[in-house]
Amino acid sequence: MIIILEPGATPAQREELVADLHARGYGVHLSEGVERTIVGVIGTPERDKEGLVEQFEALPFVERVVPILKPYKLVGKAFKPEGTVINVRGVQIGGGTLCVMAGPCTVESPEMLFETAKMVKAQGAHVLRGGAFKPSTSPYSFHGMGEDGLKLLAEARDMTGLPIITEVMDTRDVELVGKYTDIYQIGTRNMTNYSLLREMGTTRKPVMLKRGWASTIEEWLQAAEYIASQGNYEIILCERGIRTFETYTRNTFDINAIAAIKELSHLPIFADPSHGTGKRSLVSAVSLGAVATGADGLMIETHPNPEKALKDGPQSLSFGQFEKLMQDVRPIAQAVGKTL
Amino acid sequence: MIIILEPGATPAQREELVADLHARGYGVHLSEGVERTIVGVIGTPERDKEGLVEQFEALPFVERVVPILKPYKLVGKAFKPEGTVINVRGVQIGGGTLCVMAGPCTVESPEMLFETAKMVKAQGAHVLRGGAFKPSTSPYSFHGMGEDGLKLLAEARDMTGLPIITEVMDTRDVELVGKYTDIYQIGTRNMTNYSLLREMGTTRKPVMLKRGWASTIEEWLQAAEYIASQGNYEIILCERGIRTFETYTRNTFDINAIAAIKELSHLPIFADPSHGTGKRSLVSAVSLGAVATGADGLMIETHPNPEKALKDGPQSLSFGQFEKLMQDVRPIAQAVGKTL
């Protein structure tokens, strides 16, 4: 941590600060410049960096505090340089394979789910997605089939052999969802629901953590750190687009984040171009881009009749479009050295 | 709802759409322009507007769907043009009074809480704020005193007569927090935690709903609709700044939203310039602006020793600064016809 003092800071104030730092067990390096005094803080006896940064910034004679260390540790690259590989019922996530998770936004009926499950399996996808508990902006929208949806997902798994992933939104549902799912999904709206993140840390199943639509990469990694700090290291990150001023697309898919996560963290990083664009016509092109940039996997919405979908129809691929995407992504995966 | 067809839509497709709309009980108004056909949908037999918009947008021959009605109803201006007034232990919120809620970010100890409670009471504030459960970006930060903090808040209420407000973050804590607090607070990170919003709808205590840092005004009102739709109409909105590209301030306080809520909703609207700026030196000036623009109240962080605060020190006012703010806000309140 570096503390930059205001130009008018007095020697007494400086001494007060140094004494405080020493009392907390830090070493101190004073550097008096022409216009500012800079205080280097040496050593890391305390873990709660964030609290300290705020406290020193609150001092009236301090202009700014610059943290040096990253605010996450367990999910950082340095902690496990070789990269995390997760195995879910024989499906490998991370580590040089390209993993495709696909399925409907929401489980609506046995027929549509089973039909979709068979199709994505036939096309070579690895995991079946489908929502049983659905967050909706409007209280009057469909909110999912609940446990009945979970049961159908489990049936579809039995039918196809595909592991399943589904969202959990409420700390009270963690146990119930865990009875059925292979991978928990935390949605963008709950990335800062820290109670739920902590619960994820105590389960022993992999967790896909979607990026909050207005969360920085650093905050996203801190959210992952919540999970890891409770002992669950099997975390999959998923970029799903951020909120910007652009209105032609529903979100702005942050392709930079794919490359950035690869240099900052050892966790696998997925791309969700369905939400990242919000427009069916753009999903495939952006999927290819994400894989070329280094994504470890794709998360794709597909539906037998997108125009009848209860949710997310405009961004769901038809079966024909999904089939085409699976064909197109193969040479790209190959070009970047990934096995599909 | 207006459905705009693609230039190449065929007569058969048009007829299919019209038949579908009739089957759903809608009237239809066709308008063939030079370059586009526009389909006006008449009548509102179904409540779930959102689902329909998405379904029609998913049709391959539809270019765009324009919703006509606002996606909220109970919290809309038209539903209660005279404005909601809430009474909490004799304190009036909304309806021509200016209400000041103040206190520390977080309850840290009996001493600091009681000292602050007495001060804000003496300066004329109406409600005591203080966090017992605190959301933190980092898992390693202080997360509040929990129930012990709630007990201290209740003690401070007994001491000063000020009603109290405190945050609830987890559906499992709603009952516990409700045993102590007078007003529930839903923080910015939980504005899209719909399970928690529903729970708020079933309590019988007022709820302050902070705006999500990247939520539009419309989404915020839909979040309020979640609470209202469960039967709790005592909702206080609070603008606390949105996330933008600007880095000098922690958030961008959206003063437009204060004026916009006044024309869109009957709910009282508060301003939280502590989070809205993130900088102590800007809090007072922006507070005055918010009141002049029409805010029904202020939410202010103040601490006996901001530089010792476990959270939010840089944006907490010292006691002297809070006293000055209360003096300065009086003539502004008067100028806009509000009683303080």
Place this chain on the structure above:
Amino acid sequence: MIIILEPGATPAQREELVADLHARGYGVHLSEGVERTIVGVIGTPERDKEGLVEQFEALPFVERVVPILKPYKLVGKAFKPEGTVINVRGVQIGGGTLCVMAGPCTVESPEMLFETAKMVKAQGAHVLRGGAFKPSTSPYSFHGMGEDGLKLLAEARDMTGLPIITEVMDTRDVELVGKYTDIYQIGTRNMTNYSLLREMGTTRKPVMLKRGWASTIEEWLQAAEYIASQGNYEIILCERGIRTFETYTRNTFDINAIAAIKELSHLPIFADPSHGTGKRSLVSAVSLGAVATGADGLMIETHPNPEKALKDGPQSLSFGQFEKLMQDVRPIAQAVGKTL
């Protein structure tokens, strides 16, 4: 400047950097922490800070460079703590008065301009605004009357005694516009048109510099520094809203920026709630907020028939609304100690 080295930086690299700094005439302060080495750079022999920051950041063994000094000087608070006051034909801008500039977005005809000019004069405004050269997003929109519009503005000045302000968009028009106007206006779209800013620096008339819709406060002050660095210190800043994800309003008026400029710069700061909101119904409320927060003046669009306006009708006040605003703003100005 502080240079933070990568954890893996070698002693040889460190020595190379130190030698380079010495060669450039800087003093160096090395601080070796547990996890990082930090290099404090002492002295400011070179002016072009920005270039250096980038060069050091480009070194492969450097993690980050933290600039200490602000990247502007002439427009900074420290350069002239008492605040700049500008006098234009007897109208005082800054220094404890509230100055209102008002008029139509665009000069459309003699009748509408003269009618508006007389009205704003009668209501107590101080400066007449009106566009002769208008930037438009669409090439097919009205682009202003050009020199004919300038002539009408000059006539309106003769008629009312109000000084005039009008926009210049092209370096080739600076002389022409200068023959008529009292104050140059640089619009939001040209805040980063550095050629134009330099030209403004060589004129001897005041310049109003609107904030770029996606420019930070710091970049805005650097744009002002362009003008000042050429010798023209009579600069008026004008906040006009920034671009965010919110769509209910055309822009998000950044009220924080009003307070921030007051602590960072000595230049007068105006508010333009017409563009800042884009909605007539919100203009007055936000105007009051801006004045309460400390704005030195307002920039308001008003039109005899907003629904006939060739540009910006939806955000232009009718004459009746403008009259009401002038009445409402008086007690607010008084409350913050400003003379209107």
Place this chain on the structure above:
Amino acid sequence: MIIILEPGATPAQREELVADLHARGYGVHLSEGVERTIVGVIGTPERDKEGLVEQFEALPFVERVVPILKPYKLVGKAFKPEGTVINVRGVQIGGGTLCVMAGPCTVESPEMLFETAKMVKAQGAHVLRGGAFKPSTSPYSFHGMGEDGLKLLAEARDMTGLPIITEVMDTRDVELVGKYTDIYQIGTRNMTNYSLLREMGTTRKPVMLKRGWASTIEEWLQAAEYIASQGNYEIILCERGIRTFETYTRNTFDINAIAAIKELSHLPIFADPSHGTGKRSLVSAVSLGAVATGADGLMIETHPNPEKALKDGPQSLSFGQFEKLMQDVRPIAQAVGKTL
């Protein structure tokens, strides 16, 4: 255009509007719904759509106006479905080839320019980039060598046979720059400098139009329409990242925009991941992504000694990194059916 009336609009107001529309030569389609009346406007006798939208929106009894037609025409897909192909000294841009433009951010000296030019030629790049007039946020930074830089670029062209591209920032420099360059570049800061865009429309050389850092895709296409409307159809669009809340990267590269432009326009679309990321370590990965998504070309900054670069060092590739990128991009181009 569709005009949605306020719920309280009177029959007299409706008739007034209809009469006005008829007087302007439009057909009218009235659709009275349960809660709103909707007015469909038929026919397009006037070109200036934007002005009309604003005028109707300014009517007090109008709630909203929904434009139906896109606000650009000449650059729209429908105008030339087969796609624009540009030929510059034998280099093909668009139409199934991948074109790489590379070189230093800024021309600094003959040595560095010639060395870079030879290297990029040897690696298979098609066009040499380099700035002679450079926009800088700070007035104290290096602003380019001016005409001397242009001369060096022309020399490098003679030496290597590569056509050159360089930026023009001032309407007064268009002729001078045109004496040397093969392609004009309009930078992000000047995308809304409409005077300069018009000038570009009257030249007879291709123009690369970078996206404004806070401009929507629609505004960007309207800026291109400015150029086309003056008769110059040889326009190359270039996505270079937009400004968002994320701070880890300098900009957020909008990969969605690559796919969106492909469906909205016939113009070639390039990617500039150097500015789009601002971080050398991310440039190559994002370049691959852009090509996989469908970009017609890349714009890459490379420098013999990035850490000595006068500008943009942190985002410039070393020669070795550029060589690696050219190798890696080949199989991706092949996978999407493009010739490199």
